[in-house]
Amino acid sequence: MNNKILILVTLALVFSCKENDKPQKAETQSINNYAVEIDSFLTNLAKDQVFMGSVSLSKNGEVVYSNAIGYSDLEGEIKANKNTKYRIASITKVFTAVLIFKAIEDGKIQLDQTIDSFFPTLLDGYKITIAHLLHHQSGIMSYTKDQYFWDNRTQNQSTKDLMNVISSLDRNFEPGENTEYSNSNYFLLAQLLELIYDDRYENLLEKNIIKPLGLQDTYVGKTTHSDHNESFSYTSENGEWKLFPETHLSIAKGSGSLLSTPSDLNIFFRSLMNGQLISSASIEKMTTIIRNHGMGIFRYHIHDQSGYGHGGNIDGFTANSIYFMDLDVALTISSNASSMPIEEVYSEILKAYLGKQEVTISEEEVAQFVGVYISENDPEDQCVFIQDNNVLVNFIKNEFKAPLVYWGNNRFVLEQLYAESISFTFSDDGNQLIFDQGDYRGVYKKE
Template sequence: MQKFLLLSLVVLSSFLSKAQDLSRKIDSLIQSEFKDINEPGGVFLISKKGKPVYEKAFGMANLELDAKLNTNSVFQIGSMTKQFTAIGILILEEQGKLKVSDPISKYIPSYPNGDKITIHHLLTHTSGIKDFTKMKALQDIAQKEMTPEKMVDFFKNEPADFAPGEKFEYNNSGYVVLGYIIELVSGETYEDFIKKNIFDKAGMTNSYYASDRKIIKNRAFGYHKKSTGYVNKTVINFSVPFSSGSLMSTLDDMLKWQNALNQNLLLSSKEETKAFTKYKLNNGKEIEYGYGWHLKNINGIPTREHGGSIFGFKSMAVYIPSEDSYILGFSNCDCNSPTQLIRDIAKLTMENSKVK
């Protein structure tokens, strides 16, 4: 019995030592990028089998009020919004209200070439429609309240970049159209649909459609870095990025999101699999994108990834299905991108799991 207890203590001690060593290495990686605790910073989470194993905050949430970031801070997540939009479309498909093979002309009859562009093309960034973020006229509407219909009208008559299905080119406009279709088909606002069908079901009580006017507890403020120092982020009306980039969330809520996907709380396994399937162009070439996720790999191990960037904020998450490991980071200065950092942390955790 004593030998068994001694062996158990040795194993436990080894496990704790290994975990502490990994934590120190991750701290070091993050602090090499987020050096000054008195500047805007970031929050980071690593989960294993649905449970957090690392969760820390670095830097300031509000420079004017001298308020520090904490692991419950609410961040704008930018283009990680696209995951929610894509799953929203699949929820409507599972309800029998649309099909991803439908042409968008079925829902928006006036859309140019809409009989050739499908919902699938929008989801996979293969539609060829003009990305509104690349239009010079964007500055004219950036601070205006835009309905989804007005946003679609803003870019729909621009010349196409290529024929549908010919090429993969990351595209925000496609996801704005998807959000508009969600509203048309569901009869609800995008904000209400996402809250009812995703946030509420997943228990994401600290996630929101972004607003600069609402009082949001634990809000992290966004910053730009200039040669003279930090300045508050540029203001944009969130009706402009809309369903391509206007959601806010926290580390813990995003873990709830990942767990809800894993547990099929939102969709059946068959329907959800569509989001994580690599699709092909017209010429048969495979692209590394599903519906709302980049499908890549780290050292040959498949990953599901997506980042986000919106004025004052950047975000990145990597999920490793084979290890059920989720690595996530948010930054409240768009001068600090966590993209490579999160991939490096993911690589470190993978290497650590191989060490016995």
């Protein structure tokens, strides 16, 4: 459908039971339907053994719901709780980006400054700017795709070792010509911070972010210790959770090395987006989206709401943390074991909080919207819809099937976390379609 639709960009990033705690709610908020609905949803996930992890949701800076299900340590039979720390993988990159913008505001570096003076042995360093690293536009391949990473990920790695690996990697494109997510970019940014401040990355985090915000459970991880309320991670094998051998986080500095809790992450993202860490001018640069990427942050669209945040995966851990400014709502999910996409868990919890209810539609009603719709402005631009019982499916390029959610009044929506949701609104006779995505609106006629 030309380049209007940005479909389901999967951030499967290397650095991306029984109810244990009663839901924690703000004192001013009584028991409500969304809490009951979320409780039921999570309890069912636990019973089906498809998800373990923690959830925290805040409104106006106050926690209105939190819960934890499953175990942080299966062998030790230690249940997760609201203070359990999880590896947050690529959400670390947002912290690194904030430190870079603080360094810019301190006059230490400039956004358009090339990195050759910091990394003289790095290929094309004279072409690569700090902005390129932040925006994943350097062209440097991610070292997590190199065999060295997989051969050595469980062992302690020195900065020198990783710099040698990154310096040897191929370039995927000329700096600035394209965008491709790469953990190499954020390892380099962390190393750059240590060089300009002559201090350790973890000390810079503590001084500039963790201490000012009062984050009690956020820090650079080392070997997991359950007696510190740190979680192990697991994968599903034959219907049972099996311990996942953990990555040594020295190999993930700046790109995926942090531990945190969902409640701490909600505080962090709300504080960031409300100007408590960096200036409004820096936030504007950080949230400028080019080819789906901001500078260390992503824009999300779900259930007709937009927000900024990040997600990430490492070992058996997955996490998503998003702040929705218009609602002043932050929602974070951290999981140490999941056999279903965390995006689905996230979507269901947010939908329950927003009180959005899908509308039932019959197979006969869906049938009238099946067919090919052609843009009035471009005959090559087509929308194709097929039917799966009482579900309308957007069939994209004859290969990708995207089931649509029906919200009533002939409106079907393709929900996407990492791109603008797409709304398809049909005329009553099914002969015309209004296509809405972000600022784009198009009229399509049935073939």
